[in-house]
Amino acid sequence: MRNGGVELDGFDQAILRVLAAEGRISAVDLARRIGLSKSPTQARMKRLEEAGVIAGYRAILDPVKTGQAHVAFVEVRLSDTREAALQAFNRAVRLVPEVEQCHMIASRFDYLMKVRTADIADYRRVLAERISALPHVAQTSTYVAMEAVKEAL
Incomplete structure (x- = not known):
């Protein structure tokens, strides 16, 4: 292969x-x-x-035991999707430690994030102070995960 x-x-x-x-x-x-x-x-x-096929080795942490059990998925729509705006958003989102994953999406919104926090109050703070403050964020929609049925660690 x-x-x-x-x-x-x-x-x-x-x-x-x-x-x-x-x-x-x-x-x-x-x-x-x-x-x-x-x-x-x-x-x-x-x-x-x-060759970079094996990119590294890491410890897999238990999010419950590390106090990061709350998972939210966030749709983000940007006000500007020109290349400079996308690059600015990409650079900034990499600096938000609670954002575990961030994917550019071909959909009615621009990005989908997986965000880990301690609880809903902590998530609300992260959304207000960090995610909403990212460059060019126009709108967000949050989906709170109730249970991880399958999660590749």
């Missing part, structure tokens, strides 16, 4: 699947799981890291 100029064979794909599920697995255990020895497995991992 080719992805962005990187050739991925069956072993590479197996490495990626295992690492996506268990990022802290040892090289020996990973090698055993994919059916290679340790040295070729480590060489493949290094190649995948250098």
